[in-house]
Amino acid sequence: MAVVTSATEVRGKRWWREVGWRYPVAAVAIVYAAFPIVYILSASLSDRGTLTGSNRLFAEVSTSQYEQLLATMFPTWVANTLFIGGVTAVGVVLMGGAAAYAFSRFRFAGRRQWLTGLLLVQMFPQMLAFVAIFLLLLSLRDVVPVLGLNSQVGLIAVYLGGALGTNTFLMYGFFNSVPKELDEAAKIDGAGHARVFFTIILRLAAPILAVVGLLSFVATFSDYIIAGIVLQSQDRLTVAVGLYQFISGQFDARWGIFAAGAVISAIPVLLLFLFLQRYIVGGLTSGSVKG
Template sequence: MTAELTVERSDRQRRILSRLPWWIAALVLVGIALVWIFPFLWMLSASLKDSMEMFSGGLRLWPDKFVWDNYARAWNDAHFGRYLINTILVTVITVVIVTVRCALAGYVLARYRFRGSKLFLGILVATLFVPTGYTIIPVVKISMQLHLIDSLSGMILALSGGAYVSAILLYYGYFRQIPRELEEAALVDGAGFVRTFFSVMLPLAMPVTATVAVLTFIATWNAFFLPLVFTFSRPDLRTVSVGMQAFVGETATDWSGMAAAGVISIVPVVVLFIFLQRYFVEGISGAVKS
């Protein structure tokens, strides 16, 4: 009996001992992770400090006294409330447009052979690597001709019109794999072209949709160049990333106001990430797997 106990205890001890290196590793990693997210912690702390306290520098994250006024300033005077709404509007609509149009195109290209389908695919692949930044000048020109330059809708169209070939190709690859029987069953049930797509095929493609939506979301939320150019003459249409740049240009001493503006711009996307983490991860890993 004593022998048994000893064995048990040493067993448990060994188990704890064998876990110990892992816990140490985890602790080290937590340390690294804290350094990793330090800029965000610093920004958060800066956003609650007095501007003068910021300039005196130092590492202390805890403010002497909490200055909530920074947020009021960023939200109202620097218009970050409005910029945030602009950004959300632009991002959501762009994500919807991109997802739908890429799903539609990917579907037809994958499931049907028609005159020009090869050429269509060929052009898409050929432009896969066109960097959008360099084509900005004609984009501005054409938006101007369409009278879309000073509007959010123009910005949305431009954002959802560029690139995203990879999204089409993702849908293309996915729809190609779906067995034909499914489609035929739908046809037998009397579903037409459109209904087959929306009630059978699109729901099947949920994982791809998640991937595309998440990738588009990150790209659009972070977009800087296009929104910059589209809002030159309409400051009230700025998105947060452009607004931040303008803030720096206009009120250089207000570091804490800027930090507050940064927090306002970053918090929504971080919160979203925490809730939809799985889709973010799958969205990104989708790029390697397929």
């Protein structure tokens, strides 16, 4: 009996040392990550409209904050953000994919230098470009109004240029893992580079395309600084810029409406993440070793 008890204790200690300790660590991480979400949800359902005295979660449940939010220009801001984020995600996937395909499949003079240049450009902090972006769009407004200041198309162009380098590198590593024999077989059958790219490479690169599109959409959806610099009219603002107006006042901050807007704004990103989650791990890891 003593031998059996000792063996059980040894197995129990071994299980705790190798596996068991992960459960309390995971529980603490889940609580730490979920508490802000639960707190914001509770504040959005409170009738007070303020965070003061909201320490008791779900002490009162009311939809008044959501009703007041929908009476503002919030639906317009959401539509603007979905349009800008969707167009930017599609544009980044197509532009980054085309650039990555060229670097992966073609051999031309200065190929390595251009790759190194893209990497070096991405190392500079983005805030260094804020003044240049403002002055550039201010000048373009007089020449090409659709690309100037207070233009959603101009904001999309800024996003596309800023995301090209990093996403090109992500897709470049993935494209290198696609066998070149597929390209050669398609060319023997008479396919050109465009047909190979759109019908073969893009289909095989679906995981990395999903990851790049998701990251671009999330970054665009949550961006405040660049969108706040470019967009100025109320009917053209994005969600991040528009919601900040509810809490920018020192004495009239409307935290309840802000919390309701934050909850609704998280839904599109959450749905997109759930829809693309089966591609995320494969897209981030494939091509990371071979290149």
